[in-house]
Amino acid sequence: MSDLAHKLLQALDKAPVADTSVAFPDVESTVMLGALKSLASRSMVTYETKEEDYWVLTAEAEEIVEKGSHEMRLLEEVTKRVEGLKLSDVAKVLGASGKLGQQKAFKNGWVKKDGDKLVASVTSTPEDTTADDLKTIQATGTLGDAKELAELKKRKLVNKVKKVTYSVAKGPEFALEIQKLETDLTSDMLQNGSWKKLPFKPYNFNAEGAPTAAGALHPLTKVREEFRQIFFAMGFTEMATNQFVDSGFWNFDALFVPQQHPARDLQDTFYIKDPVKADEPEDKEYWAKVKQVHQDGAFGSIGYRYPWSADESLRLVLRTHTTAVSTKVLHQLAKDPKPARFFSIDRVFRNEAVDATHLAEFHQIEGVIADYGLSLGDLIGFMNRFFTRMGVKQLRFKPAYNPYTEPSLEIFAWHSGLNKWIEIGNSGMFRPEMLQAMGLPEGMQVHGFGLSLERPTMIKYGLSNIRDLVGHKVNLSFIENNAAVRLDEDLV
Numbered sequence: 330m331s332d333l334a335h336k337l338l339q340a341l342d343k344a345p346v347a348d349t350s351v352a353f354p355d356v357e358s359t360v361m362l363g364a365l366k367s368l369a370s371r372s373m374v375t376y377e378t379k380e381e382d383y384w385v386l387t388a389e390a391e392e393i394v395e396k397g398s399h400e401m402r403l404l405e406e407v408t409k410r411v412e413g414l415k416l417s418d419v420a421k422v423l424g425a426s427g428k429l430g431q432q433k434a435f436k437n438g439w440v441k442k443d444g445d446k447l448v449a450s451v452t453s454t455p456e457d458t459t460a461d462d463l464k465t466i467q468a469t470g471t472l473g474d475a476k477e478l479a480e481l482k483k484r485k486l487v488n489k490v491k492k493v494t495y496s497v498a499k500g501p502e503f504a505l506e507i508q509k510l511e512t513d514l515t516s517d518m519l520q521n522g523s524w525k526k527l528p529f530k531p532y533n534f535n536a537e538g539a540p541t542a543a544g545a546l547h548p549l550t551k552v553r554e555e556f557r558q559i560f561f562a563m564g565f566t567e568m569a570t571n572q573f574v575d576s577g578f579w580n581f582d583a584l585f586v587p588q589q590h591p592a593r594d595l596q597d598t599f600y601i602k603d604p605v606k607a608d609e610p611e612d613k614e615y616w617a618k619v620k621q622v623h624q625d626g627a628f629g630s631i632g633y634r635y636p637w638s639a640d641e642s643l644r645l646v647l648r649t650h651t652t653a654v655s656t657k658v659l660h661q662l663a664k665d666p667k668p669a670r671f672f673s674i675d676r677v678f679r680n681e682a683v684d685a686t687h688l689a690e691f692h693q694i695e696g697v698i699a700d701y702g703l704s705l706g707d708l709i710g711f712m713n714r715f716f717t718r719m720g721v722k723q724l725r726f727k728p729a730y731n732p733y734t735e736p737s738l739e740i741f742a743w744h745s746g747l748n749k750w751i752e753i754g755n756s757g758m759f760r761p762e763m764l765q766a767m768g769l770p771e772g773m774q775v776h777g778f779g780l781s782l783e784r785p786t787m788i789k790y791g792l793s794n795i796r797d798l799v800g801h802k803v804n805l806s807f808i809e810n811n812a813a814v815r816l817d818e819d820l821v
């Protein structure tokens with residue numbers, strides 16, 4: 330324990346300390362506070378904090394206290410000379426102080442002009458109130474005359490400072506000696522029984538504790554987990570999405586996306602250089618049917634009627650949507666068709682220009698529902714239930730186009746913060762020429778919908794630039810400190 334704490338205890342032994350800055354003028358208030366806190370934690374003292382304003386002199390004012398005010402110094406110079414002080418000599422004799430003193434001395438009526446000279450207009454030495462006031466402030470920290478104080482402040486002779494002092498009294502455990510307090514209860518103490526007598530440092534329940542250097546979940550991970558729970562609660566099964574590279578066949582052809590569709594352009598899709606080609610799909614019959622649907626039409630569709638290329642369908646791509654995964658899962662379902670619900674949340678890639686809201690890779694949240702006799706009304710009803718669970722209560726749907734769904738609907742939500750409708754997703758009923766080619770029965774329909782994971786996450790965390798969420802510019806302390814997620818009203 331510090332010397333200061335001991336000195337404080339000795340002072341208190343005689344009398345309470347009303348003002349620590351008087352009793353210990355050389356001790357800074359922060360240092361004093363440290364000693365007080367440790368003594369108070371042992372209940373050896375109690376203290377109260379007092380904050381008061383006081384005034385200190387500037388360097389110029391200190392000089393005035395020493396040598397007299399500018400106006401007094403001028404008057405002295407003037408009276409020293411029988412013939413007076415030449416106006417042109419004021420600055421020479423008194424420097425900068427001369428000019429300052431001249432004004433004030435005129436105002437006080439101490440000097441007057443006589444031709445080109447200054448002569449005294451008082452016979453005895455007047456009181457130097459400026460210097461006297463400053464002396465008072467130096468001694469007491471303040472001045473009774475508030476107007477004069479304000480004037481001195483204006484003349485930049487005094488400055489206000491805050492002073493923190495403490496009044497201290499004995500506490501219930503007051504003693505002159507400071508006991509060492511134990512901070513740890515050891516097994517030895519328990520075994521030899523010394524714990525019964527040893528003084529322990531009391532718990533500080535206000536201490537915040539040292540932050541532990543632990544890993545943190547990325548906001549995208551947290552929001553994804555919330556979505557997963559919503560899907561599980563609604564009876565969905567998670568699809569395996571651990572394959573970023575897929576063939577054009579599963580990403581496009583099986584989805585009835587024609588081979589000359591702009592989405593398949595280099596500008597929109599990343600193609601793999603090595604290896605260039607995927608293996609042919611195992612289900613040759615299905616492969617042939619997809620070709621037939623595109624080229625000649627089937628299952629009630631007239632097709633696109635172009636020469637379909639097997640090579641094009643075998644080009645390897647970074648999947649552009651998770652619907653590539655859904656398609657594989659539906660193809661699997663066709664072996665034993667029955668009502669089912671699947672979802673996935675994972676990464677997709679698009680060859681897009683990067684800007685504040687777009688990156689070349691992002692996450693898609695996707696759901697598909699297969700059942701007999703589904704209608705568009707069912708899809709809209711489902712969307713309403715799903716988004717209500719996310720906290721999005723007002724939805725609107727707009728007819729849209731996807732090669733693989735008909736009808737297709739864009740999903741808009743009312744954003745109360747932005748005060749407008751914003752697009753949040755895309756959905757539709759998968760086309761019969763896609764589903765029946767897989768072998769799903771005619772009476773079975775499949776709904777699908779997708780949205781990005783980044784968008785609701787950015788809204789949730791109030792981010793306007795996607796680069797604050799993903800990539801090398803992300804502020805790590807944001808990742809470490811951001812709040813837990815509950816999808817609710819404030820999502821949109």
Ligand code: PHE
Pocket residue numbers: 649650651652695731734755756757776777778779780
């Ligand atoms: N694949 C669509 C997209 O990338 C989303 C979607 C999935 C639409 C399923 C309809 C059905 O936006």
